[in-house]
Amino acid sequence: MTHAFLPHRRSVLTGLAGTAAMAAFAPQAFSQTSARLVVVGGGFGGATAARFLKTYLPNASVTLIEPNAAYHACPFSNLVIAGLRDIEAQRFGYDSLRAAGIEVVAQRAIDVDPARRTVSLEGGGEAVYDKLVLSPGIDIRWGALEGYDEAAAEVMPHAWKAGPQTTLLRQQLEAMEDGGLVVMSAPAAPFRCPPGPYERASLIAHYLKTQKPNAKLLILDAKDVFSKKPLFLEAWAEHYPEHLEWRGAADFGRVVSVDPASMTLSTDFEDIQADVANVIPPQKAGEIAERAGVADETGWCPINGLDFSSPLQKDIHVIGDATIAAPMPKSAFSANLQGKLCAMQIARILSGLEPQATVLANTCYSYVTPDAAVSITGVYGNEGGTPTSKEGAGGLSPEGAPGDVRQAEAAQAEAWFQTITAEVFGG
């Protein structure tokens, strides 16, 4: 067998294929492709794609390139910021993927050569691929918001990649005096997790209301319209009238520059000094997408919605937040589903079949209090390679719904997180 990861030429685990317990499926040639499949990024998209590629094509060598020994999930990290959840509950390792026969390489991919079909690794090695799946998530467009660079993020955390940034924002909120002002800057679309800033705002407001009743949160927004807006406005009016204020673009809410030294966020109208500043900055596809030549001038990656292949480079597929897949949102749900579908389509392609159109769903829950949540759903077709919303389907939780509907969705959110993280990382 050939191996994707050249420097060590270690054998991928083949032993698992030894049991014929459920041989009903035995699809001979179909499962025998020895293709070298490389996935970059072990988040919701990439870890899913790797797992399902190995499932569909057990004899292929599947290599997952991810620099971090453990992944910190963003979904539910807003609960950590509000002091309602331990960061450890967000942490997932890669042992279960290894046990499934996937070679996990703990390195950063630094370049892709589509002509030679190689991925170069930070440590100096190279991985050769027949098919490459990129799921690098987002990177921050440093400097796109004046004053917001990597050093500024240590003072005014974005916490839009989970991990140390999440903990930093949590610590700052804890250390803040009662009576302080928390300012959140929310970006223009497109960005990771459209309802995420507003879930976070709700939970920070809950923290302030219960722990620092004289403090306040101000959201400065580059937009006038945002995801689940009527539901958030309803919840904020009910739960946080004294603790949360949202200012949209029409009210000069758009932040045009920040100054970490003075903790100032400036709009076209005024300079606001914050005690804690959470700057959710403009974003783009993870940098490796640019290196691979699969990002366009927008900084995001166009895809063929049938199989998530890149129209810009042969044999490269892109999934998750890095893609332009609208109306599918940049969500963990979408990244996971795209990972599964992309793996299935690659299995079809390598088996001599055409990719096939299907129907895709998305569901995102957002907490508005620690035990009440609202949801947005969507259903999409991908005929002809263009994701399109199914008319009359999807949409928001009902406005004005009784408490038990909100509580039921909070319980469902929790169940979703457990199930999806088990599907991706093993549980």
Place this chain on the structure above:
Amino acid sequence: MRQRRTAAFLTSLVAGGLFLAACDAGPEAAAPESGPPDSGADAPASTKAEDAEGHPTLQRPAALALSCSGCHATAGEAIPSLESQTQATLEEKLTAYRTETDGTTVMHRLMRGYSEADIAAISAYIAGEADQ
């Protein structure tokens, strides 16, 4: 050919190793050692296509069901398990979601995006009663 599978199918996908066993293809494929990348074409496409065509995990019902397994585990209260549900029960429930106009759950909003044929296919697939 009629394949009988249990709803544990979703679980076996989750626990990749199990399903790996299910997909056992016997002896390892004789792959060319190294050489230039060639899209893994180690068997004539036609043979592979024939085998794959008949393989339920790569067909439309399976593709439709990919949207289910991120939320529905084998055990569950807040989100019900799909385990041990017959095709008829699933189809009835999914169709009811689609037609109940005053429903408040995500499933009510989601199922409006699926045709009757898709609902039948998903139900059959998850219940393990799909005709190939």
